Amino acid sequence: MERKEISNAVIKRLPRYHRYLGELMESGVERISSNDLSEKMNVTASQIRQDLNNFGGFGQQGYGYNVEYLYNEIAKILGIDRQNNMIIIGGGNFGQALTNYSNFERRGFMIQALFDVSPDRIGKSVRGIKTLDMKNLEEFLSGHHIDIAVLTVPKSTAQEVADRLIACGIKAIWNFAHLDLKVPDDVVVENVHLSESLMQLSYRISEKRDKEGSGQNS
Amino acid sequence: MERKEISNAVIKRLPRYHRYLGELMESGVERISSNDLSEKMNVTASQIRQDLNNFGGFGQQGYGYNVEYLYNEIAKILGIDRQNNMIIIGGGNFGQALTNYSNFERRGFMIQALFDVSPDRIGKSVRGIKTLDMKNLEEFLSGHHIDIAVLTVPKSTAQEVADRLIACGIKAIWNFAHLDLKVPDDVVVENVHLSESLMQLSYRISEKRDKEGSGQNS
DNA sequence: TAGATTGTTAATCGATTAACAATC
DNA sequence: TAGATTGTTAATCGATTAACAATC
Structure with a gap:
């Protein structure tokens, strides 16, 4: 095809x-x-x-x-006619929210594991999905076929984590960290930059405020 | 200007x-x-x-x-040189994650309240922000200046909630529900459709898979 | 068959890039 | 002043819309 x-x-x-x-x-x-x-x-x-x-x-x-x-x-x-296996890196607010959000599964996006560095979170389960130690990322990836890695770690560690994922053969990253990841050509990245989305909304509000302020001439 | x-x-x-x-x-x-x-x-x-x-x-x-x-x-x-007051409607996973995500505040986006219908959530605080009863939405909005309403409710109630917000004078909605809201011309909506973002990533994966399958000719 | 509606080519519109005169 | 780099106009490119022949 x-x-x-x-x-x-x-x-x-x-x-x-x-x-x-x-x-x-x-x-x-x-x-x-x-x-x-x-x-x-x-x-x-x-x-x-x-x-x-x-x-x-x-x-x-x-x-x-x-x-x-x-x-x-x-x-x-x-490509949603097949199962896509995902892991989520970063068990903070968004990582947990995404894990809890069962709607993705209905589209075949199956979360296989959650990874974190914090001892408070490691070992706990979210909706039956285990939180694993970030130390064991490579080990886990060598034994599981994962299509998509979801990045919900802080900006400061995102590139480093992405590099580790890519070294393990991950080819697709759903990036929630607020930076532009540097990745090889054969790796695809889809960004969700919430603060940029919010700023766009803020722009539209300002735009409207200005128009109204200057006697709306349309 | x-x-x-x-x-x-x-x-x-x-x-x-x-x-x-x-x-x-x-x-x-x-x-x-x-x-x-x-x-x-x-x-x-x-x-x-x-x-x-x-x-x-x-x-x-x-x-x-x-x-x-x-x-x-x-x-x-x-328009991020000023304070933008927000409320979050829907105290589920994403509503809580957004409330906990303190980075927005650094840009002047201040969350003033969280609203929910569930008795389990009403009255509880997330990072010092109270969860109020959805019943009191109109009352709250009549007493507070809110610039942005964040919609993290299920698709099924999103339009209804949006209508209530708009009736109270809300002019900007940050919409996380997976539908296209119908709003008047003077209301701005910024959508965050996570599942669409994920599908775009999935498309890129498929695209790559197809290319590789057919002896990459570039 | 006649009517409806696609698939596709051609025309238009808008966004991006290139070029360069203005100017710090 | 000479060099650098903007602001802005002109050229190109790509995406959207319009039109219509093909065909179910």
């Missing part, structure tokens, strides 16, 4: 298509046209058709798209 | 500039050229200059940018 280079903009939209299709399925909708979907999602029908046709022709002229079929195809494209 | 319409792409980059400038300050760097900064950040110097010039001329020909000055100016642009 050959893939042409897909733009980041398209990839970002795929999970949202998947979500809307899932909701349509739940409401018992069997087929949908790009036009109807575009109205629900507030995007153009053209964009939906362009996006999907990056991956193949999933629709049928005169009919539209079969909701369940398209839902499953997008799941395959996203 | 007039603002022309700033593209979303630019806004997303501002917090990252702010972060790098902060790090430069910490390492005692006083001035930096767009070219040097571009190398550090892995963007083009042209883009940095274009981005900044949306907001004004912060540099000086032949000199570059004063790091501390630019850092402070970007903070002003982002």
Whole structure:
């Protein structure tokens, strides 16, 4: 199966298509046209058709798209039609919150272990998932197939931990630490920078405040 | 102060500039050229200059940018030069994790209260922040100035809660629930859709797997 | 068949990069 | 002054939208 280079903009939209299709399925909708979907999602029908046709022709002229079929195809494209094993590094607030958040499992993202350095946390279980000593990271990884490492450690140790993970063959990192990790080309990193998200919101608030202050001229 | 319409792409980059400038300050760097900064950040110097010039001329020909000055100016642009009061709705895993995460406070984002419906949680304090009964939301908001409401409730109640917040005059929502909130034009929403982020990572893993499978031709 | 709607090409729009005159 | 580097205009690139022929 050959893939042409897909733009980041398209990839970002795929999970949202998947979500809307899932909701349509739940409401018992069997087929949908790009036009109807575009109205629900507030995007153009053209964009939906362009996006999907990056991956193949999933629709049928005169009919539209079969909701369940398209839902499953997008799941395959996203790679969520299979199990993804994860470990979480950092048993602090976010590490524990992510471990407790069972929704990931419904999508096949299975948390296999939690790692921490603190003796207070090591040995304890969160939702049946053991907290292991960070010292045993390499040992654990040599015996388990892990697809994704989730990084919820402080900024100060994140790069060091990432290096250890990569040395063990980890190829995908979900990074919650507020820095840009340096990784080799064959390792993928997806960042969740909460404070940057919050600052963007703050910008929008300021923007609005300024507009209102200067007699809204629109 | 007039603002022309700033593209979303630019806004997303501002917090990252702010972060790098902060790090430069910490390492005692006083001035930096767009070219040097571009190398550090892995963007083009042209883009940095274009981005900044949306907001004004912060540099000086032949000199570059004063790091501390630019850092402070970007903070002003982002609206993080002032205090932003927040409440968190939903005292579950993420609500508690966000409450415990004291880093937001260092940027002026002050959590004033946590709200929940569960009797187990109501009345308890997290890091000195009280968990209040969701029933008293309206009462609380009538007596406190809150800039941002953080939504960490389940998808099923998120829209309903958002409606209540908006009815009380809340104009900014940081939404962790996995749905697209319907809000009036004057309310800003910033979404953190963790499962979508994870799916994007999963896509990148699949993409790589496919490439390797078909004899990497690059 | 006629109507609907896709898949796909062409046109437009916007964002990024390059170039360079202005100026510190 | 000469050198460096910005601010800004022009060129390029890429993404979105529009249009329509193909086809179910």
